[in-house]
Amino acid sequence: MNLSLIIEKHINRIPNKLAVISETTNYSWIEFNHQVNKMGNALKKLGVSKDDRVALCLPNSPEYLVSYFAIVKLGAIAVPFNWMFQSPEIMYIVNNSEAKFLICLAGETMDKVLKIRDKTPLLEKIVSVGESSQTDVIFYHQMLEGESEDLTPVDCAPDDIVTILYTSGTTGQPKGAMLSHSNFYSNAELNACYVLMVSDQDRFFTGTPFCHIFFVLTVLGPMYKGAAIVTMPRFFPDKALELISEFKVTHFAGVPTMYIYMLQTYLEDPHKYDLKAWRFAQSAGAAMPAEYIPKIIETFGTGFCECYGSTETSATCTYGRLEHGKAGSIGLPADTWEVIVKDTQNNPALQGEVGEIVVKGPGLFKGYWKMPEATSEAVIDGWFHTGDLGMVDEDGYLYIVDRKKDMIICGGYNIYPREIEEVLYTHPAILEVAVIGVRDDVKGEIPKSFVTLRPGHLINEAEIIIFCKKRIAAYKVPRIVEFVNELPKNTSGKILKRVLAN
Structure with a gap:
């Protein structure tokens, strides 16, 4: 194949x-x-x-x-x-x-x-x-x-690698997820035939980068059915609305931040845009704030669907059925996927009980490139342990409660604190640093760094931000820098990030 x-x-x-x-x-x-x-x-x-x-x-x-x-x-x-x-x-x-x-x-x-x-x-x-x-x-x-x-x-061969996509864990060291022809083809079929309700008469547009696993949903899924793909190099809310109008886009997919900005832009001058062709709005990458879902449906006149997945699952493994979703839920397991919430004893959690989400399906990756130990930690007996904590309600709908990992999701981008910390540690004035995610009304979370300085050194927030901008992508750069005399630690010397978060 x-x-x-x-x-x-x-x-x-x-x-x-x-x-x-x-x-x-x-x-x-x-x-x-x-x-x-x-x-x-x-x-x-x-x-x-x-x-x-x-x-x-x-x-x-x-x-x-x-x-x-x-x-x-x-x-x-x-x-x-x-x-x-x-x-x-x-x-x-x-x-x-x-x-x-x-x-x-x-x-x-x-x-x-x-x-x-x-x-x-x-x-x-x-x-x-x-x-x-x-x-x-x-x-x-x-x-x-x-x-x-x-x-x-x-x-x-179906199991041959087609793409290596780099993701990361709490260590911050990027890991290359090996994804096969069969992984991508099966999940493209899943998205095309079940999730997106798309046909060869439709036009699909996304604001998310093609280098993201979202590609399986936003490009491969629509192409599977013969829909046209509308491209834009970089997301801007006004430009996105203009292209939806100009090219009579029927489907748009993005992260919650994009919808928040698009709502704001559209309501400033709704007569500027013609969105009559747009009928399907899809979101993933981070949880959509529940209050925005009715605003999207009412303002843009579209249906709305939220999906859940990861790089390791070739994107979608659960999704909200159109007009049957529940606010705050990531929906039901997708066709061909098994999704279970496990308790601390690795047994299926009870209804309403919080546990780790584990998944199994045809889109499950082959492992991490040249990292067999990381692979064996993530995949146990054929089940991928997502690191996400969730619960299931009485109707079988799944909800994300929290993340076991320290990963920050900022506007749909995954940011790993350790990676930022390693960059900051290269600054000669910095003695210790810890990075956490803090709540942001638009982006969901933004990175914040806590810094202690070496004796005799002085540096301000702006200098640290500029330092980071030269070394990592703009979306990873800390938006807030707080200087502290000492970072909280446990008896073994480990920095207690949960104390910083509180």
């Missing part, structure tokens, strides 16, 4: 229907497949072959989709990551995944890559998307010139 069957199956059935839409480029299914094949042939000439890792550092765009499916058709492994990452983050992923090739956005992102070029010894070639003055890179659009529009997909 090959995941690219998702696009191949539409070539004869609906060849001239739009597959990809942007403000600058539209592709029908036949045109999109031709672009994918040309890119695949070009990558093949560069030496890309089955199981090679190809890093992908692009914003949401037609070029991202073409590149992704070209990698897939060759049986290679896509390694997508956020184009907002800074040089140290890029270096870690490229080196850890042992990527031989990198497809990257020209400009500032390319500059960050070139800064660490001599520290990525296995990286053989860099492809630039967009104009660049660099002479030691290959240019995307030039690559495609003269290439054949025909390419036979490499036949892969």
Whole structure:
């Protein structure tokens, strides 16, 4: 099998229907497949072959989709990551995944890559998307010139890896989740046929980055049915509403923060937008505040669905059925998935009792890249232990109560305190640091750092924030810095974050 069957199956059935839409480029299914094949042939000439890792550092765009499916058709492994990452983050992923090739956005992102070029010894070639003055890179659009529009997909085993997506645990060390052709195909089918209520007449748009596991729901799911994908490089609420109006978008998916900003923007001038085509609003990545759900439905005139899943589950494993959801609930288990809440003795929890959510299904990942111990800790007897605490009500609806992990969810982005702490510890003025998430009305949570300084050093909040901005993605940077004389600790010297949180 090959995941690219998702696009191949539409070539004869609906060849001239739009597959990809942007403000600058539209592709029908036949045109999109031709672009994918040309890119695949070009990558093949560069030496890309089955199981090679190809890093992908692009914003949401037609070029991202073409590149992704070209990698897939060759049986290679896509390694997508956020184009907002800074040089140290890029270096870690490229080196850890042992990527031989990198497809990257020209400009500032390319500059960050070139800064660490001599520290990525296995990286053989860099492809630039967009104009660049660099002479030691290959240019995307030039690559495609003269290439054949025909390419036979490499036949892969269902269990072969198609993508490595980097996630993280409380240690903050990024872990590459290995996801197979079968994982993605089965969950694309699940989202297409059960969750999204989508058809080949629809147009699907998301504000979330394609490098996120949300890709399985927001791209692969709609494409499975032949719906068109509308792309926007970066989310802005006014621009999102404009594109929904202009392209007659029927489905939008985003994190709660996006909906909060879109509501605010829309209500400032509702006559500016035409949202009549929009009928389905989907949210995931963080819990949607219950008070916003009726506002979304009433203001935008859409149905609303909330999903739950993770990178390790290929996205959706529970979802709220349209018009049958419960506010605050992440819904019922999805078809083909088993979801159980376990108590501290690893027995099924009683109704209303809080325990850890564990899941099993066809989208469950193969494990963490080169981290067998982390894999064995996360997957026990075929069940993935999510680290999320939940409970089930009398109707079987699932609710997230808390997280066992220290992870912060800020506007749908996962942020890991240890990663920020490690950056802060490199500052010469800082003696000790602890990072926690604090409540924010719009983003859900924001990172806050508690800092103790070395004797004789002075530094202010703004300087620390600037220091972080140069080393990690903007969404990870602490929004608040509090200076303290001493951090609370237990008798063994461990910092007590729960005391800081209170």
